[in-house]
Amino acid sequence: MDTFRADIDAANDNRIQRRWKIVIAILVALIVFGAFGYVKAKSYFFDGLPALPTKDTMWEMNLQPNMTLKDPDNTVIGHRGPYVGKPLRLNELPKELPNAFLAIEDERFYDHAGIDRKAILRAFFENTKSGRTVQGGSTLTQQLVKNMLLTPDKNYRRKFQEMWLAYEMEEVLSKPEILELYLNRISLGNRTFGVEAAAQRYFGKSAKDVNLSEAAMLAALPKAPSRYDPTRNYEGAWDRGKLVLQRMYANNMITITELSEAETNPPVLLEGASVAVEPNAIGHFFDYADERSGQLVGHKTKDLIVTTTIDPKLQSAAQQTLEKVLAKNSKSKKVSEGAIVLIENATGEIKVMVGGRNYEQSKFNRAAQAQRQPGSSFKAFVYAAALEEGFTPGTVRVDQRVTIAGWSPENYTKRYRGPMTIREALKHSINTVAAQVGAEIGPSKVTALGRRFGIKSPLRAHYSVALGSSEVNLVELTGAYMVFANAGLKRDPYFIKAIENSAGENLYSYSKRTPERVFAKIHADQMTDMLRGAVMSGTARGAQLGKREVAGKTGTSQDHRDAWFIGFTSDYTAGVWLGNDDNSTMAKVTGGLLPADVWRDFMRLVHKGKTLKPLLELDDSIDGARERRRMDFYAGLVQELLDERNLAAGIDIPIISDPPTPEASNGVQGSRHGG
Numbered sequence: 001m002d003t004f005r006a007d008i009d010a011a012n013d014n015r016i017q018r019r020w021k022i023v024i025a026i027l028v029a030l031i032v033f034g035a036f037g038y039v040k041a042k043s044y045f046f047d048g049l050p051a052l053p054t055k056d057t058m059w060e061m062n063l064q065p066n067m068t069l070k071d072p073d074n075t076v077i078g079h080r081g082p083y084v085g086k087p088l089r090l091n092e093l094p095k096e097l098p099n100a101f102l103a104i105e106d107e108r109f110y111d112h113a114g115i116d117r118k119a120i121l122r123a124f125f126e127n128t129k130s131g132r133t134v135q136g137g138s139t140l141t142q143q144l145v146k147n148m149l150l151t152p153d154k155n156y157r158r159k160f161q162e163m164w165l166a167y168e169m170e171e172v173l174s175k176p177e178i179l180e181l182y183l184n185r186i187s188l189g190n191r192t193f194g195v196e197a198a199a200q201r202y203f204g205k206s207a208k209d210v211n212l213s214e215a216a217m218l219a220a221l222p223k224a225p226s227r228y229d230p231t232r233n234y235e236g237a238w239d240r241g242k243l244v245l246q247r248m249y250a251n252n253m254i255t256i257t258e259l260s261e262a263e264t265n266p267p268v269l270l271e272g273a274s275v276a277v278e279p280n281a282i283g284h285f286f287d288y289a290d291e292r293s294g295q296l297v298g299h300k301t302k303d304l305i306v307t308t309t310i311d312p313k314l315q316s317a318a319q320q321t322l323e324k325v326l327a328k329n330s331k332s333k334k335v336s337e338g339a340i341v342l343i344e345n346a347t348g349e350i351k352v353m354v355g356g357r358n359y360e361q362s363k364f365n366r367a368a369q370a371q372r373q374p375g376s377s378f379k380a381f382v383y384a385a386a387l388e389e390g391f392t393p394g395t396v397r398v399d400q401r402v403t404i405a406g407w408s409p410e411n412y413t414k415r416y417r418g419p420m421t422i423r424e425a426l427k428h429s430i431n432t433v434a435a436q437v438g439a440e441i442g443p444s445k446v447t448a449l450g451r452r453f454g455i456k457s458p459l460r461a462h463y464s465v466a467l468g469s470s471e472v473n474l475v476e477l478t479g480a481y482m483v484f485a486n487a488g489l490k491r492d493p494y495f496i497k498a499i500e501n502s503a504g505e506n507l508y509s510y511s512k513r514t515p516e517r518v519f520a521k522i523h524a525d526q527m528t529d530m531l532r533g534a535v536m537s538g539t540a541r542g543a544q545l546g547k548r549e550v551a552g553k554t555g556t557s558q559d560h561r562d563a564w565f566i567g568f569t570s571d572y573t574a575g576v577w578l579g580n581d582d583n584s585t586m587a588k589v590t591g592g593l594l595p596a597d598v599w600r601d602f603m604r605l606v607h608k609g610k611t612l613k614p615l616l617e618l619d620d621s622i623d624g625a626r627e628r629r630r631m632d633f634y635a636g637l638v639q640e641l642l643d644e645r646n647l648a649a650g651i652d653i654p655i656i657s658d659p660p661t662p663e664a665s666n667g668v669q670g671s672r673h674g675g
Contacts, residue, residue, distance in 0.1 A: 064081050064082050064302070065081055065302045065303070066079070066080060066081025066082050066083070066084055066302065066303050066304075067079070067080050067081060067286075067289075067290060067293070067303075067304045067305075067306060068304070068305045068306065069282070069286060069289060069306050069308055069310075070305065070306065070307045070308065071276065071307075071308060071310055071311065071312050072307065072308075072309060072497065074307070075276050075312065076276060077276045077277045077282055077308070077310060077312045077315070078277060078279065078282045078285075078286050080286065080290075081191075081303075082191040082192065082193055083190070083191060083192040083193065083197040083198075083200075083201060084193050084194060084197055084303050084502045085184070085192075085193070085194040085195065085196025085197030085198070085199075085200065085207070085502060086196050086502050086503060086504050087184045087194070087196075087502070087503050088183070088184065088195070088196050088207055088208065089180060090176055090179065090180050090183075092208055093183070093195070093207060093208060094208070094209075094210065094211075094215070096210075096211075096212045096215045096248075096253075096254070097183070097195060097207060097210060097215040097218070097219075098179055098183060099215075099248060099251075099253040099254075100212075100215040100216050100218070100219035100244050100245075100248060101140070101179075101182070101183065101186075101218075101219045101222070102140070102179075102251075102253075103219070103244060103247040103248040103250075103251050103253055104219050104220070104223075104243065104244045104247050105140050105143065105219070105222060105223075106139050106140035106141075107247065107251055108139075109139065109140050109141075109175065109179070110175055112139060113167060113170050140178070140179070140182055141169055141170060141178055141182075142163065143182070143186070143222065144169070144178065144181060144182045144185065144186075145165040145169060147185065147186065147187060183195050184196070186222050187222070187225050188218060188221045188222065188225055189221050189225035189226060189228070189229045189230075190225075190229060190231070195207040195210075195218055198218055198221070199214070199218065201270070202214075202217075202218075202230055202231070202267075202269055202270060203267060203268070203269065203270055204270035211262075211265075211267075212245070212254065212258060212261075212262040213241065213245075213262040213263075213265055213266055213267050214267045216241040216242070216244040216245045216248070216262065217230060217237055217238060217241040217244075217266075217267045219241070219244045220237055220238075220240035220241040220243070220244050221237070223240070228240055230267075230269060231269065234269070238266050238267070241266075241267070242263055245259050245262050245263060246259070276312040277310075277312045277315050277316055278316065278319075279359070279360075280319070280358060280359045280360055281315055281316050281319035281354070281359075282310075282315060282359075283355075283359025283360070283363070284353065284354065284355025284356055284359055284363070284365040284366075284367065284368075285308075285310060285315070285353040285354075285355065285365075285495075287355075287363065287365060288353065288355070288365060288368050288495070289306055289308060289495065289496060292495070292496055293306050293496065293499055293508075296496065296499060296507075296508045297499050297507040297508050301501055301507065303501050303502040304499055304500075304501060304507075305499070305500050305501065305502065306496060306498075306499050307496070307497045307498040307499070308495055308496055308497065309344075309347075309349035309350055309351060309494065309495045309496075309497060310350070310351060310352065310353070310495065311351045311352065314342060314351055314352050314605070314606060315351075315352050315353075315354070317602065317605045317606075318340045318342065318352045318354045318602050319354050319357075321340075321598055321601050321602040321605070322338045322339075322340055322354055322357055322598060322602075323357050324601075325338075325594055325597055325598050325601070326338055326357050326578075329589075329594060332587065333586055333587045333588075333589050333594065334580070334584070334585070334586050334587045334589075335563075335578050335579065335580065335586045335587075335589050335594065336357075336580050336581070337356055337357060337362075337366055337578070337579060337580060337581055338354075338356070338357060338366070338576065338577060338578040338579075338595075338598065339354055339355055339356065339365075339366035339367040339370070339474050339576070339577045340352060340353075340354040340367070340474075340574065340575070340576050340598065340602060341353055341354075341367050341474050341475050341478045341574065341575045342572055342573075342574045342602075342606065343478055343479060343482055343493050343572065343573045343574070344571070344572055345482055345485045345486055345491075345568065345570070345571060345572060345573055346571075347491065348479075348482070348491030348492055348493050348494055348515075349493075349494065349495070350475075350493050350494065350495040351572070352574075353365075353367050353368070353475070353495070354367065355367045355368065355369075362581070364581065366474070366577065366581075367473070367474045367475055367577075368473055368474070368475050369473065370473055370474070370577070371457060371471035371472065371473055372471055372472070372473070372557065372561075372562045372577065372579065373468055373469060373470070373471055373557035373558070373561070373562055374468040374470075374471075374472050374477055374555045374557070374562070374564055375467070375468040375554075375555035375556045375557040375562060375563075375564060375591065376429045376431075376434075376467065376468060376539075376553065376554060376555045376556065376591070377468060377477065377553045377554060377555025377564045377565070377566050377591065378450075378465070378466075378467070378468035378470075378472075378555065379426060379429065379434045379466065379467070379468070379553065380426070380481065380484070380527065380531060380553050380566075381446055381449050381450045381453065381480070382434050382437055382438045382441075382446050382466045383422055383426055383434075383437065383527065383530065384449055384453075384484075384519065384523065384527050385441055385445045385446045385448075385449040386422065386437050386440075386441050387523040387526055387527065388445075388449070388519075388520070388523060389440075389441045389445065391422060391437070391441075392526070393421060393422060393423040393526050393529070393530055394421050394422075394423065395421060395422050396419050396420065396421055396422075397419075397420065397422060397425065397433045397436050397437060398418055398419050398420075398433075398436075399411070399416045399417040399418060399419075399420055399425065399430050399432050399433055400416050400418065400432060401416065401432070402432050402435060402436060404435060404436075404439045404463050405439075405463060407435075407463055407464060409431045409432060409435045409464075409467060410431065410432070411430060411431050411432060412431070416432065417430070420433065422437060422530075423530050423533060425437075426530050426531070426533070426534060426538075426553070427530070427533045427534045427537065427538030427539070428538055428539060429534075429538070429539045429553075429554065431467055434466050434467060435463065435464075435466050435467060437466070438463060438465065438466025439463055439466070442461075443461040443462055443463055443465050443466070444461040446459075446461075446465055446466060447459035447460070447461045447465060447470075449519075450480065452490075452518045452519075453479075453480035453483045453490065453518060453519070454476060454479045454480045454483070454490060454492065454493075455472055455476045455477065455480050456476055457470070457471060457472045457473060457476060458470065459472075468555060468557065474564075474575045474576075474577045475493065475575075477564075477566055477575055478493075478566055478573055478574065478575030479492070479493040479573075481552075481553075481566045481567075481568060481573050481575070482568065482573040483518060483519055483524065484519075484524055484527050484528050484531065484551070484568065485528070485551075485568035485569075485570075485573050485615075486515065486524075487521045487524045487525065487528075488517060488518065488519035488520055488521045488523065488524035489515035489516065489517055489518070490515060490516045490517075490518040490519075491513075491515045492513070494510060496508070496510060497509070497510050498510065525616055528551050528615050528616060529551075529615075529616065531551035531552055531553055531567075532549060532550070532551040532615060534551070534552065534553055534554070535550045535551060535552055535567065539553075539554045539590075539591070539592040540552050540553065540554050540565060540567065540591075540592055540596055541592070541596075542592055542593065542596035542597055542600060543565055543567050543596040543599050543600050543603075544600065545569070545600065545603060545604060545607065547612055548569060548607060548612055549569065549570070549613075549614055549615045550567055550568070550569055550603075550615075551567060551568055551615055552565060552566055552567020552568060552599075553565075553566055553567070553591075554590065554591030554592045554595070554596065555591045556589075556590045556591050559585045560585050560586045560587070560588055560589055560590065561579055561580070561583050561584070561585055561586070562577065562578075562579045563577070563578045563579065563586065563589045563590055563591045563593070563594060563595045564576065564577050564578075564591045564595055565591045565592070565595035565596045565598075565599045567599055567603075568615075569603070569607065569613075569615070570613040570614065570615055571606075571607065571610060571613070572603070572606060572607075574599060574602070574603060574606070576595040576596075576598045576599045576602075577595065578594050578595050578598070
């Protein structure tokens, strides 16, 4: 019997041991699987989890670079990238604005620690009951984290990371700081971020000044910025705006009177909220300003507001003038492109820069990037250098066949007039005389003067430089002519007045500089008078502006590849270039034809309403009227003598077109064309 009991006890012990072994095995398995699951879950939920940035960094997280261009009157003339408003503090905003967002997006904002469990449960039951997503449980903090740090993917992993980071953010920032950051960073449609940018775009006012109905409409946008875009779906946006107002009333944020008044006075959208200049008309200049801004302040700042010197009305007018002339003549004259630059003489401010007829089709800036031969427009610097070497406008040289170090320039007409003054040679753009004068004083003195006047492109000191064989761009050539307009003073052309970021911090301000004397006034006055003659009765007669005095010079390169006119009045200096990007030949387009037409038509608009002022001011001690009569008498006498000479030489037709110049690679090759 005892043996039998002992066997039973032993069997029970074995059974118990086996059970414990099974239990232990199960526990071990659970622990192993739990640990494995924990590792996997941790890897799934936490791998790739971004670190919460510092307070200062949060203000620039995920912001794409953006730039706004303004004119001197603070009007927006261009914008690229998202719209980001100036950061505003809570105490700068009307209380209705943050309350509107809290009422519709997170009414328990001040009661949770980044995650609203009640809202999550309520959303779960509502969504389950309807079979689709009709409510969200995300807090305002979660929305902020998602927009700043996470992808828009809709899955459990992203949702967990959003909740985790929201909790961390609540540990780092105070509630007012989170709300402030949210209001300044939330997406509000049309690539607009923050209430300040949205208020400016939709209502034309600062977020500091929005009323209750406007605040409600702004708060309506975060749920679906594209769907509720008020510029496309005003009714939908305002319907949700009224829901915002009702939620504000339910949360005791507004009274029934305020609710009723806001509902009966819906927001009024800003009309014509576009920029002052069409993107196609400002595009080339925008690229130019973007590049220069990066040089001035670096490329690290993501948001720049650049105040420029551009006049939006004149910019648009220049683009339209260029397009009108090109559209009319492009086929018959085989000319497809052009550029215009306008600079204010008294300041050096670039008021207009048109780099081509269509920015969308070609981003190449022909005003600043195109290096082309200036042709006879460069002769102004040849004669300016000659005046410094003792020449006078009345110095005589012989228009005849010449050969200079193996180079034989010819006049476009193949005619030669014999003795003439350099004034007349400039007026009629005589190649042989310009070549002789350039050779006499030396090409190095011509190029040195060009650099002194502001031309930065390399100028080759060959004899052919006298006829414009070295490539330049329109901006620098126009700026160099401004030295004549300013009586020998050089003002460097500029186009950026100030740069700041969206926070209003000043990054750069233009410092006005004292103009530099680079040319004697007496010589500048002589050159201005000579260039005025080219417009009055020379190759540039097409650029006349009625009673307004104009001085300038035409230019045409070899085989009519480039045509220029650079001219100035007492107020402005402007340059026009026409040609083809592939350097192909135009149908005998010279600087005195289409470029002068563009210049004249545009400058009429520029000077509309401006007082007539002479190019050269007479000494106060001189009787102006008497002096003018004397000058007119001698001018007439000179013209009679020239007519007699031309008649004797068999030349009775005045030269009115601007001849092309040689494209000489080494400065000594022969050419059948004149300059």
